Every structure is written in structure tokens, then in C-alpha cells.
Amino acid sequence: MSEYRQIPGYENLYEASSNGTIWTCEGKTTFRNIHGKRQKRVWKRRQIIPKREKRQSSTHYDLRVELWKNGSHQTKLVHRLIAISFIPNPQNKPCINHIDGNSENNRPENLEWCTYKENQIHAFRTGLNKHCKRVELISTYDHKHHTFYSMAEASKFLKMSHGFVSGLVSRGIMNFGEYKILIKD
Incomplete structure (x- = not known):
């Protein structure tokens, strides 16, 4: 059974799931103006379908979602949202590594915080970086x-x-x- 956790900075709006997916929160409330009238919308929990974006000079893809807050939106990496929601980062490392090398496997057990250097070394050792000899x-x-x-x-x-x-x-x-x-x- 999947566990859902609030995404820091998006509490009561979006949740990260232990199966590696992002969801809107049950009861999320938004407002919009249509023809001068303000409309209220109360959301049911639903999965946000991510976009697949090819990494620059790579054959790998990253999954991204658009998150809305206070009338504006930002595109976020799914693996980063899962990591900040499930994985402690006591050393404040800036990157997230996919342990199995599959950038579409965003389950918390497949993610780990790392430095840029650790991320590159992992890519070299696993053969994910095709540019090294x-x-x-x-x-x-x-x-x-x-x-x-x-x-x-x-x-x-x-x-x-x-x-x-x-x-x-x-x-x-x-x-x-x-x-x-x-x-x-």
C-alpha cells in the first residue's frame, strides 16, 4: 500500500507517494475568475501525470510535473519532490541519485541524496555516462x-x-x- 506525504512548501496542495508519483491533495481548494465572477473549485485526490523530458545530451529522461501555488506555477522534478518528502538529508547534499540508474524509477528506496561529484562517479561506474573512456x-x-x-x-x-x-x-x-x-x- 502506498504512503502519501505532504510535499514541503506545497502542504495541503500536493502529496508525494511512496510509489514514486505526485498527487493533488484531497480537498485542495483553488479559485479562478471567469467573466468577472470568482469561482471556487474543491479538488479530489488525483495523480498528476508527469511530462517526460529528455536530458541534455543523454538518452535518459526526467519526469517533471507542474505545481501551482498562489496563482503561479513551477515545473519540478518528480525525483526531487519524492526525495524531499521521504528521504532525510542531514548533510544537505544538493543532488539526487537514482540507485538503479533508471531515471523513471522514483520510488524512495531507489533514491539517495548525493553531491555532484558522487552523482558523476555513480554515472561513470554504472556506465550511465557514455562520454567517458x-x-x-x-x-x-x-x-x-x-x-x-x-x-x-x-x-x-x-x-x-x-x-x-x-x-x-x-x-x-x-x-x-x-x-x-x-x-x-
């Missing part, structure tokens, strides 16, 4: 393999600057010290 460094001494989700992470492992491995690869240099560099797509 995975790197493998193979030691010529003991043949140990070290796999990294990005060239920057491999550079850090080598104790070099952020773009070091990228610079080597762009110049066609595929060895550094004891390591052979392999790029994986």
Missing part, C-alpha cells in the same frame, strides 16, 4: 590490471594531473612508466 593500466612488472572509470581517475592513480592520461592518449602514447595503457569503450 574507461581505462585499464597493466603493470609490465607483475601483470596486475587496474581498471578505472575515466582517464582522470587513472591519472590520479598515477599521481599525475587530472588530464595527464588523456594527454598521453591523444598523442598516441600508450605507455607510462611500468604501465601499458588500454582504452575501453
Whole structure:
């Protein structure tokens, strides 16, 4: 059975559901002027159907809803509304991560607060970020393999600057010290 919680800032107007959906509150009251007469409308609880918006330069979609308050509306991300309603954020982290990588699965158990950096690392490690190049460094001494989700992470492992491995690869240099560099797509 779904649990419903008031959305902070939209109390008695909208609720977030534990199934990852957004609803109008039972008894929500709005007013409008038609031909100079003020009309009152009392709402029944109903689900707000979200819009799917493709993320910039991505194959993933975000679900968004329009919320009205005091005669004006704002477009809000469904996952953010669910997170602020269900998930404590004691460290005041700014982002929400979809644990399973599915941006349309907005159930509270699939969401977690994170930093921008943590969100990017999760995207690299799960393969959601298609713009990074995975790197493998193979030691010529003991043949140990070290796999990294990005060239920057491999550079850090080598104790070099952020773009070091990228610079080597762009110049066609595929060895550094004891390591052979392999790029994986």
C-alpha cells in the first residue's frame, strides 16, 4: 500500500507517494475568475501525470510535473519532490541519485541524496555516462590490471594531473612508466 506525504512548501496542495508519483491533495481548494465572477473549485485526490523530458545530451529522461501555488506555477522534478518528502538529508547534499540508474524509477528506496561529484562517479561506474573512456593500466612488472572509470581517475592513480592520461592518449602514447595503457569503450 502506498504512503502519501505532504510535499514541503506545497502542504495541503500536493502529496508525494511512496510509489514514486505526485498527487493533488484531497480537498485542495483553488479559485479562478471567469467573466468577472470568482469561482471556487474543491479538488479530489488525483495523480498528476508527469511530462517526460529528455536530458541534455543523454538518452535518459526526467519526469517533471507542474505545481501551482498562489496563482503561479513551477515545473519540478518528480525525483526531487519524492526525495524531499521521504528521504532525510542531514548533510544537505544538493543532488539526487537514482540507485538503479533508471531515471523513471522514483520510488524512495531507489533514491539517495548525493553531491555532484558522487552523482558523476555513480554515472561513470554504472556506465550511465557514455562520454567517458574507461581505462585499464597493466603493470609490465607483475601483470596486475587496474581498471578505472575515466582517464582522470587513472591519472590520479598515477599521481599525475587530472588530464595527464588523456594527454598521453591523444598523442598516441600508450605507455607510462611500468604501465601499458588500454582504452575501453
